[in-house]
Structures are given as structure tokens and as C-alpha cells.
Amino acid sequence: MKSLLLVTALSLAGTAALAQQPIPDMHTAQSDSADGLGMKEIRNAYSKNLPMARQGSGTSWHPDNSPMYMQTYQPGGWDVMLMYSVFLRYTSQNVNHDDRRGDADFRANTYAMATANHLVGQHGLFTIHAMLSTDPLTVRGKGYPLLFQTGESWQGVKLHDHQHPHDLVSALGVVYTYEASQNVDLTAYVGFPGEPALGPPVFMHRPSAANLPSAPLGHHWQDATHIQFGVATLGVRYRNAKLEGSIFTGREPNEHRYGFDPIRLDSYSARLSVNPARSLALQASYAHIKGPEELEPARNVDRTTASVLHNAMLNDKTILSSAFVWGVNRTNGGTAGVDYSHSFLLESNLQARQFNVLTRLETLQLNYDELLLPAATEQALNADRQVSAFTLGVSKYLAKTNAAWLDLGATGTLNVFNTNNAALVDAYGKTPLSFEVFIRLIAPRMGTHVSGMGHRGRKM
Numbered sequence: 001m002k003s004l005l006l007v008t009a010l011s012l013a014g015t016a017a018l019a020q021q022p023i024p025d026m027h028t029a030q031s032d033s034a035d036g037l038g039m040k041e042i043r044n045a046y047s048k049n050l051p052m053a054r055q056g057s058g059t060s061w062h063p064d065n066s067p068m069y070m071q072t073y074q075p076g077g078w079d080v081m082l083m084y085s086v087f088l089r090y091t092s093q094n095v096n097h098d099d100r101r102g103d104a105d106f107r108a109n110t111y112a113m114a115t116a117n118h119l120v121g122q123h124g125l126f127t128i129h130a131m132l133s134t135d136p137l138t139v140r141g142k143g144y145p146l147l148f149q150t151g152e153s154w155q156g157v158k159l160h161d162h163q164h165p166h167d168l169v170s171a172l173g174v175v176y177t178y179e180a181s182q183n184v185d186l187t188a189y190v191g192f193p194g195e196p197a198l199g200p201p202v203f204m205h206r207p208s209a210a211n212l213p214s215a216p217l218g219h220h221w222q223d224a225t226h227i228q229f230g231v232a233t234l235g236v237r238y239r240n241a242k243l244e245g246s247i248f249t250g251r252e253p254n255e256h257r258y259g260f261d262p263i264r265l266d267s268y269s270a271r272l273s274v275n276p277a278r279s280l281a282l283q284a285s286y287a288h289i290k291g292p293e294e295l296e297p298a299r300n301v302d303r304t305t306a307s308v309l310h311n312a313m314l315n316d317k318t319i320l321s322s323a324f325v326w327g328v329n330r331t332n333g334g335t336a337g338v339d340y341s342h343s344f345l346l347e348s349n350l351q352a353r354q355f356n357v358l359t360r361l362e363t364l365q366l367n368y369d370e371l372l373l374p375a376a377t378e379q380a381l382n383a384d385r386q387v388s389a390f391t392l393g394v395s396k397y398l399a400k401t402n403a404a405w406l407d408l409g410a411t412g413t414l415n416v417f418n419t420n421n422a423a424l425v426d427a428y429g430k431t432p433l434s435f436e437v438f439i440r441l442i443a444p445r446m447g448t449h450v451s452g453m454g455h456r457g458r459k460m
Helices: 002-018 378-382 422-428
Strands: 028-032 071-073 079-092 104-120 124-132 144-154 157-163 169-179 184-191 231-238 241-248 267-277 280-289 300-315 318-332 339-351 355-367 384-400 405-417 433-442 445-449
Touching: 079 144, 104 144, 104 169, 144 384, 144 405, 355 405, 405 422
Parallel strands: none
Antiparallel strands: 028 445, 071 079, 079 104, 079 433, 104 124, 124 169, 144 157, 169 184, 184 231, 231 241, 241 267, 267 280, 280 300, 300 318, 318 339, 339 355, 355 384, 384 405, 405 433
16 A cells, blocks of 8 residues: 555656646757767657657656767668667675675676667657677676575576576567657557566666666566566657556566567556656556566566656766666465565766766565575565665776777675574675676767757767
8 A cells, every 4th residue: 555655646746747847849969979979860769759868768768868878870761879888897796705695707798779760751750679688698697696686597596696697689679659749649669578668767778877787686676577578568648747558478588598488468567657857757657467487487476666767967077867766576376475575776876077976775675585595484484684785886987989988997885684684694694795896888978959948969
């Protein structure tokens, strides 16, 4: 009941504010490279009447003043956007407890994403979208070390203390939007794989998390459904609010990362997105997910999420991007009964001209079974255990060109939990510490211009 009240409050607050906001009428992008390229008018891939910067992962929304890291092309009437990211990183987990759980390794998590759209008649917009990742080759197996991370499986065992790699084909979809008027769009989206209308933009595409090399621990409470093999979404936008519904395959991708999984379309979701101001993006969503875990096909999840994304332009060269995300899973079915678990995340990314400062604070409820820890009783097996993580990092740009930006960075993470919990202390020790160093390669940042709103494209 509390979950529904929170979602309703967020939705009503955003809907009340949307009527005050005008919709811009032109959207352009400028390369923010070393010498600065000329202005290019680039469309939002899913609406003729929205800023390009609002476009998030799947059909989600960012704030309208979000920084965009991409290259753009306009061949033969198409608007093409290309984004890419490579994290070459060394991570060492639980460095202060050599005899407890933890791991250290070199890995490289990557993605390259392309979106191309073309006008169809006077009112139509057709878009194709694809994302590839080399994770099956450069992350491999059970993924990169990440203390207290759970979700999915490897060789018949539940993954724990590692973040799973993504599939080679992480997104492949088509979208058609019909412009009923400047204020109203009707959108149909199909993905194989794709992302249903559930949760905020996935972490790797959020401005607040783009510089962080690791996934949030609450990934499987908040935004893990971004690679589902079979998604169909219908949405209607009125001004700065959008209501969407999806049917999709609930099962998460299996460990065979080079192939395509079966289409089931056995799950459903709904999401309300509202952008009450240029700097804000709100969403509230709910989903029933059938058998997401391959090792527990009878266990279903009802997931509720809400989020607030915000960007602050501190000066002409500095952007502070922040996100608050809440997600709750109600897991039921099988022999383990009904279990509720919550997750909360607050992350920020200060993006300056020469450096970035990264922070993430999250807390969530895990259980013995997810972490493969022994439990003395059936009650203890299903009892939630609160774990928190505090991450702080910084990166410095080494080079900026028209093709890519390169930066060197490091992060440190402190985990805390109730030290009276003997099972966790025995497995991890007290206050585990972890660190990683990384070199990151990304597309250059774009400047934006929206006519009539006083925000000109410029070098950042």
C-alpha cells in the first residue's frame, strides 16, 4: 500500500506541473569536440516535437537539458546518432579482507549504440535502433567482480558478488510515432531484444551514472529489464506527460551471450513519465514479471519503481547530473513464499571541462539465498538483510578529439551492514573496502540549442 501511495503522489505532482511547461519547436545539436563543429538540426528519434536530449534508453525520458555524448550524421534524409563507451578497468573487491569473499580482475565492459530515424509523410516518424556489446568476449563468464551484486546465473549457480556481462546484441528494435498534433504523439515500439516501459533510463545511459564503471547493486530492483528478448510497447504523449504499456518476455537473458533467447511475452508493465521542467524527468512504473530467473522459473516478481532525474547547469562548462531511484520487488511462487525487498539509490555526476566527480549512495535488502549463504532456519533463509554501499570517484580527461574523449579515473567503495549479522561478517568481514581504476573512451559531448528557449549550442 505504501508503494502505491508513493507512486501515486509522484505521478500527481508531475502531472500537475506539466501544464505549465511549453514544448520547444526546434532541436539541434553541436559537436563539443576540440574545435567545435557547425550546428546540425537533429530530431528526437521518437517525436517530431520533443528535444533530442529527452530521449533515454528504450522509450524512457531524460531531462531536456541532459548532456549527450554522441556523433551525428544525416545521410539521405536520415538522422543518425552513434553512442559508444569502453571501460578498461581493474577492480579489487574487499581489499581489507583477503581471506573473505571478494575478487580482483581486469575487465572491459563496452557498448556501441546507433539510432536512425526518418520522416514518413507529414505526420510519421520511423526509427530503427540497435546496441551491441563486446561483454561476452571482454567481460566473459560470470562477469566482473562487484561485492553484494546478485541476479542471473552462471553454470547452474546463482551469480553473486559479480555483475553479469551483457549480450552481444543488447538491443534491436523499431519504432513508429504518429504525430496527431504538436501536443499529442502515438508511439509503437517493438524490440528483440528491447526494453519495456519499466523504470528509469538504464544506468549505463543515465547522465548521473555515465562515468561510473560498475552497475548499481539495485540493478535488479530498478532497471534490469533493459535486455528482454521480446518487447512490444504502446504509448501516448500529451505535452510533457507520457503513458505507456508493454508486454514482454519476463525471463532474463541466459548465460549464452551470443544468441537470441525464446520470445515468451508473458509479462506486462505500465509507466507514467512526466517532465515538469527542462531540468527534471519523473517516472513511476509497475510490472508483473513472470519467472525472471532461469534457476527459479516458478518465482514471479511484481516490481514497482519511481525515480527523479535532475540536471543543473552550474556554468557554461559544468553540469551536475543527479538521480534518485527507488524500486521494490515482491517475489512470490515456488516453495519460498512471498518476499518484499526494497532498494534506494542516490547518485550524482559532476561533469566539468577537465574532470568528473562521481558519487553513488545506495541501500537495499538482500537475503541469504541470493548470496548463497548458509541459514540456520527457514525463517533466516528468507529474512531480508540491509546492505549499503558508498562510492566516490574522480576522473581526469587525457584527450578530446572529434572522434572520442578519453579519461583516466578511480573509484572507492565502502560497504556497511549490521555487524551483529554473523553470516555476513563471516563471509565478508566488517566494512569491506573496494577500489577500481579505469580508462574510459566515449563519444564526444554535444552542445544543444532549442529555439525560443535561450540555450545556444556551444563548447562545454
